Amino acid sequence: MPIKQSGKRLRVPWRKKLDENGLPLTLPTYMAYCAVAGALRPWNRLGAKTIVTLVTTDDFYFPLFAEAARYFSSQIWHPQRYHGNVLQCSDKNFRHEAEALRDERAILFASPSYQIQEDDRLLSDAVVSLGPRSARHAEAALRRAGLPITNESVELLLTEPWSRLSRAFQDRRDALQAIQRLRSLPKAIPPAASEAESPPSTPDPTLSDMHGFGSSLIEWGYDLAKDIADYKAGIIPWRDVENGVLISGPPGVGKTMFARVLANTCKVPIIYGSASRWQEAGALDEHLKAMRASFDESREKAPSILFIDEIDVFGNRGETDRHSAYMRAVITALLQLLDGFERRKGVVVLGACNYPDLLDSAIKRPGRLDRHIAVPLPDAAARRSILKRHSGVTLCSADYEVFDMATEGMSGADIERLVRDARRAARRQSERLNSLHILDNLRPLVKLPxxxxxxxxxxxxxxxxxxxxxxxxxxxxxxxxxxxxxxxxxxxxxxxxxxxxxxxxxxxxxxxxxxxxxxxxxxxxxxxxxxxxxxxxxxxxxxxxxxxxxxxxxxxxxxxxxxxxxxxxxxxxxxxxxxxxxxxxxxxxxxxxxxxxxxxxxxxxxxxxxxxxxxxxxxxxxxxxxxxxxxxxxxxxxxxxxxxxxxxxx
Incomplete structure (x- = not known):
């Protein structure tokens, strides 16, 4: 009884010796071949006749993929060596279409920027997405080349641009030499990757974009923005603007981020000051000079916001250790700058700290930083919003239960780090960031009996x-x-x-x-x-x-x-x-x-x-x-x- 057999087992180049009657197949070409063969799996039959358009991702290099596509068509679709009808959609013309129709076979590549037209769909039997390279492709290519499969080699094959891989792996060069050559050179970072991480067109966030700060802090921020707008318009004098507030909370809740967002909302410049940065200037005179310089800059750019981070480092004047005289002089100078002889007209001072109880009570008295607002750790709803903002991923309701439990007690910075880890995992797998990457990087949960x-x-x-x-x-x-x-x-x-x-x-x-x-x-x-x-x-x-x-x-x-x-x-x-x-x-x-x-x-x-x-x-x-x-x-x-x-x- 005759046995029907696909061309996969005999024709697909799993072994290097099968390249003898075909085109030369380098290691990166074989990886591209795996992606093409995976997309064209329904047409992986000897002598199949079809015209297919493959929609590519940003991770694409046409010369390499064209070579891989020609190998596929020559080994699977046509018994003889086959070079034609592998095209980019943007380069095809009437003659190319005529050749594709005559041969009844063609592989067209459409880049993400190319808008597929109705004529393209009429010409093609199918429009298929070309998947990205994966760790399985890299491992298979290393195995086929007789090289050891290591995490470093797999990562190299997944992160290097296709163009560099194509130039490094040549027929005249051993695959191991190509890998060593790539490792010895500085690693290339594709421009598209950096643009995807921080798109330049993203507008600066305002208070309406922020979550997890607590309603009292957000309301105060909106009130301040309205007062500053009224002050600029000449409706109210500066004495009616609340010009000092102390915010406190555990590390990572977003105190520094709130200062930047507040400045964006108020549409005023922000000057960053820090007790530790001022102290780095040197001895006491230099320390005080650096502190005055920040206040002077704030007055020059008024109306403005002066953000003093780690303000609890100042401590209080009641301490009696060997540094107490030094710190008393610094605190006295700070008090003078806050409301001394030269009033800070047009300057809102925003102090941030982790331990407000350590701060000298004179700094918190009326007229200085008299309002104190605590920033809590984000609740479940806020943590979901923070995740959405940093990742763009929306979890389903069942996954949210796991996410809420695993992230309880985490700060906004912790969730941002979680998203970074998930992005890294997605890059290693050559996949787009999705909910599975987020859930895989959560703290492990145990289901209760x-x-x-x-x-x-x-x-x-x-x-x-x-x-x-x-x-x-x-x-x-x-x-x-x-x-x-x-x-x-x-x-x-x-x-x-x-x-x-x-x-x-x-x-x-x-x-x-x-x-x-x-x-x-x-x-x-x-x-x-x-x-x-x-x-x-x-x-x-x-x-x-x-x-x-x-x-x-x-x-x-x-x-x-x-x-x-x-x-x-x-x-x-x-x-x-x-x-x-x-x-x-x-x-x-x-x-x-x-x-x-x-x-x-x-x-x-x-x-x-x-x-x-x-x-x-x-x-x-x-x-x-x-x-x-x-x-x-x-x-x-x-x-x-x-x-x-x-x-x-x-």
């Missing part, structure tokens, strides 16, 4: 139920996670609620707060018979927070067995408990009483608690309105367990 997820739901539902029963209004979202970051300890669930800002802080208020803190533990005890270690061991853990509240109530606010109190200082609470056994016993009694109250609430409202758990396991997050509705539908009528506020005797 269903039993663990159920215990999280039991714990968080307990918090929500008890907070509702003690009278807290507006219970917000309940959230749990199905993932954890490998090797990192963090909370895997949370409940947000409003305790009421207008409530008096009485003993009852603190007892209710302690009961809510212990409600997760109470729910675990009622359902499982014991609670897990995640409820303690960290400052933000439930049992630690409850202990701090009880310590403050009986030890600092005089709401225990004695009116004798210590100064309210959370840093001293541990010392108070360890040095006063009687106080420690009273704190224990408070915690034990409120734990029992929370357990009784869970027992009485078991149906409501179970309904919350079931719903939370299904959806991972429940809104405050849905929480209230579930409790209302399953609540067992009882006498309210919320402790009434105690009234002081008259």
């Amino acid at each position: 269903s039993a663990y997820v159920h215990s999280l739901a039991v714990h968080e539902a307990g918090h929500a139920l008890v907070s509702h029963e003690v009278g807290y209004a507006n219970v917000a979202d309940i959230k749990i996670s199905r993932w954890r970051v490998e090797g990192e300890y963090r909370a895997l669930g949370c409940v947000e609620y409003d305790v009421g800002a207008d409530r008096p802080r009485t003993r009852t208020f603190f007892e209710n707060a302690i009961a809510v803190c212990l409600a997760g533990i109470a729910a675990e005890i009622e359902v499982f018979g014991s609670f897990s270690q995640g409820a303690a061991g960290d400052d933000a853990a439930d049992l630690n927070r409850a202990t701090e509240l009880a310590t403050a109530m009986v030890g600092a606010f005089g709401m225990g067995h004695t009116l004798a109190v210590e100064k309210f200082s959370p840093n001293a609470f541990a010392r108070m408990r360890s040095s006063n056994p009687e106080l420690r016993r009273e704190i224990h009694n408070v915690l034990e009483t409120e734990l029992e109250r929370a357990k009784s609430i869970i027992r009485l409202q078991r149906a409501a608690h179970q309904a919350l758990v079931t719903r939370l396991v299904d959806v991972d997050q429940i809104s405050g309105a849905e929480v209230a509705e579930i409790i209302r539908n399953h609540r067992r009528p009882t006498v309210s367990l919320a402790k009434p506020e105690r009234r002081a005797a008259r």
